[in-house]
Amino acid sequence: ETGVTQSPTHLIKTRGQQVTLRCSSQSGHNTVSWYQQALGQGPQFIFQYYREEENGRGNFPPRFSGLQFPNYSSELNVNALELDDSALYLCASSRNDRGQSPLHFGNGTRLTVT
């Protein structure tokens, strides 16, 4: 069983630029969620995708957007990067079985905005 994989592992961007992060879900999982984890804090929910549509969003501005593809892989896009966007971005997958299955996380992408 293949776990959740994310790319790239590290990324350095300049304020104002745009970034795309990628995620491959664990096999058999059809729901993907993205989380932002600032240093010393717990992960914060950004949004969730199921059947290629966003079906839940946390308290993040519209410059955070995403996509889910037919093979359940996913992208997180962040426009107009700000210094506070520096964080570990985590992708998690699960089965959409009325919430009975837990999240399984990848190892994240460490984004640094200078």
Next chain:
Amino acid sequence: QKEVEQDPGPLSVPEGAIVSLNCTYSNSAFQYFMWYRQYSRKGPELLMYTYSSGNKEDGRFTAQVDKSSKYISLFIRDSQPSDSATYLCAMRKETNAGKSTFGDGTTLTVKP
């Protein structure tokens, strides 16, 4: 005030000690409760997953949920140096698998 509060630590114990990690929460709609372990430079790894109140044991780990007090705990018996990590509690409502609310983690060091 955050929905989920976790004892911040850090916590340092000798090898073989029993470790108790705790979280409190304010939202009575939370039904699923999880504990994750996160090593440095890694993603969170699921340790325990429980539904509603009660206890669940898995090897050296025991998770307890007291919904009446809005309090959850993770106990680690016979702690090992390899248990040194940050432990995150998480919880979510009945539906919506993706949105979990996390505590800020407790960093544990087990000294040989």
